[in-house]
Amino acid sequence: MVTTANPDPAPAAPSAMRAEAERHLRALAGESARLREDQWSAVHALAAERRRALVVQRTGWGKSAVYFVATLLRRAQGAGPTVIISPLLALMRNQIAAAERAGIRARTINSANPEDWEQTYAAIGAGEVDVLLVSPERLNNPDFRDRVLPELAAGAGLVVVDEAHCVSDWGHDFRPDYRRIRTLLQELPAGIPVLATTATANERVTRDVAEQLEVGDGAETLVLRGALERESLHLAVVDLPDTPARLSWLAQHLAELPGSGIVYTLTVAAATETAAFLTERGYDARAYSGQTDPEDRRRAEDDLLANRTKVLVATSALGMGFDKPDLGFVIHLGAPQSPISYYQQVGRAGRGVRRAEVILLPGREDRQIWAYFAGLSFPAEDTVRRTLAALADAGGPMSLPRLEAQVDLSRSRLEQMLKVLDVDGAVRRVRGGWTATGAPWSYDDQRYKAVAAAREAEQRAMLDYIATDHCRMEFLRRQLDDPEAAPCGRCDNCTGHRWSAAVDAEYREAATEHLDRPGTPVAPRRQWPTGMAALGVDVSGRIRAEQQAAEGRALGRLTDIGWGTALRALLAPDAADSPVSDQVFAGVVGVLAGWQWEQRPVGVVALPSLTRPRMITDLAARLAQVGRLEPVGSLEYARPEGAGARRHNSAQRLASLWSAFTVPAPVAERLRHLDGPVLLVDDTTDTGWTLTVAARLLRESGAPAVLPLALASRS
Known part of the structure; x- marks a missing residue:
């Protein structure tokens, strides 16, 4: 489909090539733009020497200018299009817009535009595409990998790996899909230059990426590494006692911050809750995460770029490549688990303004969230x-x-x-x-143990960043092995100027009220997992309506910044098995009061528990008393070990639960005489299969409907 380009003519003399490169740069960045020496070194290595190069430079330095200028020079030499491997749709959109301003014809292939793929392939074959941006995930799509990639790689004029720290499993944001790039490089024909770029790579990651770039080439990678100082950033840490204080502080000070900006959170739930609270306080705030609808994400990005919204409250899904030169502030509600990751995220701010505020509001629960993500290792x-x-x-x-x-x-x-x-x-x-x-x-x-140890070291370093009384920017630059790291003279420690930790009582009351609102939906399972017959469970397809649970409720998510804090303490592995506090019980009653059910429950059934039997049975009894519901009793375990060890996916979990419960005869007798739904009470819900299996048993035993009620949801 893509024809291999003719052999390039002899490269122009360096002086003539530099003049042409400068002309292309001015088309990209304006008449006053001039190439930095390292930019020119990279462009020359790619366009004249056809080498492989790694550029490690701070955010805003102009890494994209290198590959766009090199693209124009290579196309003038008769080379094929540049293939840019880019991790995020936001980055792709920004890059395409920048390319088009310079007359570069750019296209993208990603999961959001499958309807355009065939037209894009045809345009590439016709020589009408200068730059093609693809996501790393696309590299291992069978159709793309086998049908498109070989010819595309053979005819490429330049290959660019953006955010190249993702290639290395030592990097803070390693992505398995990026490892496919190693195979791509190995199969590239000789003479196709390769550029890798990143702003966040320490010496170890730099060495690893450089070595991977040499696969299939053999020549030593040219590494161009610069100082990572960001003169516009004013770093600070404000240590506040709890979540209501942090939300209050944020709402209280947001109007003082320049322009528009980003508030980063560690979880999706925290992003949603924070954006909702700021909206209640009169701000135009949007939540942004990997779970946000793609079209809503695009609108949110566009509104932030155009300063139509004050703040995006985002997870790390809004990260690499989001380019807003006048972004006035970045605030973290909770600390990332790596100073390197933190440096990258704060680098979104202050690219085109003289001053940007960077404020970290660490949380007491941060380490628990880090521990959860650490459990996702190989x-x-x-x-x-x-x-x-x-x-x-x-x-x-x-x-x-x-x-x-x-x-x-x-x-x-x-x-x-x-x-x-x-x-x-x-x-x-x-x-x-x-x-x-x-x-x-x-x-x-x-290697896996060493990577895990490196992650633990990064977490300790993040705690050291919070506690340090020395220059904060110098600390971050040293974490990135920047040899020019020095005191910045701008951060709170350098200047002695600190944001006040005082919180207005009215703001705190509003934050507390917002966080204390109980209740989160628990969606019922409607479909049995695939492949259950192989595990000895003869079910498949849709769960019959007469066996299903209704939509349930939980007091909160364990990841919430409101009820999550109390629930994490209550349900910790080492927590005592005791009745829930009056505060938690009042919250559960609040959930029931706000539950818009089709029919009010008439009874309460408790699930059995090996770890918290007292907590669950007491909770069920108190709910029966306060709600004037019939105390139906409890299900029982069919075997001493209960449901067994926790399982991590739906099929395995369902298999362990399928025969785990029984309905005692007295419970079954009471169920048959009920004329309405029963509450099914448990401590936590994760996959939802415990509630699904228990609801099926209760429905088959005569319950007209089952309303699951849990203290906490893990999802």
């Missing part, structure tokens, strides 16, 4: 071996749902593991799922 060897064996025995491709029935990993972790194994050559993604290749594979336990 699985243990026996889990990996079981996966390979299951694929080898399948006799054909296995989909993720089918594989879940044999491997106890969540869907996301299973997919991440398969992507790593794919790059290692042990498995391959094909139409219909995944297959084992049969190639030998070894578990690199030493």
